[in-house]
Amino acid sequence: MEDERLPEVSGLAATDDGYVVVNDSSDVDNRRRIFFLDRDCAVTRTVRYPSRPRDTEDLARAPDGTIWVGDIGDNDRVRETAALWKLSPGAKSPVLHRVSYPDGAHDAEALLLSGDGTPIIVTKDSGTPGLYAPARGLRAGQTTPLRRVGQFTLPRSSTSNPFSIFGRQLVTGGAVAPDGSRVVLRTYADALEFDVTDGDVVRAVTQGTPRVIPLPDEPQGETVTYGPDGTALLTLSEKAEGESAADPVLLRYPLADREPKPSSSPGAATPAVPDDTRPDRDRAAESSQDLPGRFVGAVALTLLLLVAVGGFAIWRARRRPSGRGR
CATH class of the missing domain: 1.20.5 (Single alpha-helices involved in coiled-coils or other helix-helix interfaces)
Structure with missing residues (x-):
């Protein structure tokens, strides 16, 4: 991904003809957008926020094409409110919905949608992330209280990553499969995939046993989503610091024993990928071994x-x- 406006992609969703992404918090105006990309990761259009977001960390795409952006980052845990931006299909700008936690500020980087379209925030609390959902319907111009709907414990892992043990204990992104049957959360080291029944994402995460999919040595992996047909996970890291740092690369992790399923739009094409769909990093590692x-x-x-x-x-x-x- 070579566009200079996208050095810190923190939220990613796949569409039938490309991707939607948002950056992490930025002081650069032209990076504070919702970006729509084609299958080659070239920007085709952008959508401005009506006011400045504070720390956008993830996004989720509903089956009808509605985009939810989670303005939920709070490294210092000082925000009185977090925010959810809703971009409806055809809208020129997203609508702001403020939310507040019942138990003090939290840093969060993962946003999910339940089967009925309710946004669910997953916090970045080490080891035992919490799940929060609106206590009532969201209304623009008002602050909606959140309620804690559950928590779960991250499984032990030894997957190599730049942040060692700490990178295995922090949730940095999430997504729901196109058909709603699975949900995935990621750390800096692994993806954790849960089976979903009757659209109950909270129950899946808090009571289910995840399948662990290693995502080894991604530079700073903070995004994960499903491909349009649900047969693979897609991830993208933030760009490392320094002028010589390589541009972020969109990686595809095929899911074992997963048959292709139709996307929400019949006949829609899936993103083009090489025949050998393992990340280039893995092929290089095999060569070196x-x-x-x-x-x-x-x-x-x-x-x-x-x-x-x-x-x-x-x-x-x-x-x-x-x-x-x-």
């Missing part, structure tokens, strides 16, 4: 050639006529 074997093979071949050349030289020397015969 095979280097010792290649080195041993090369040495053996060299020794064999030296022996052959030596034998040929001896054979030639024995066949060379002596000086006495001349």
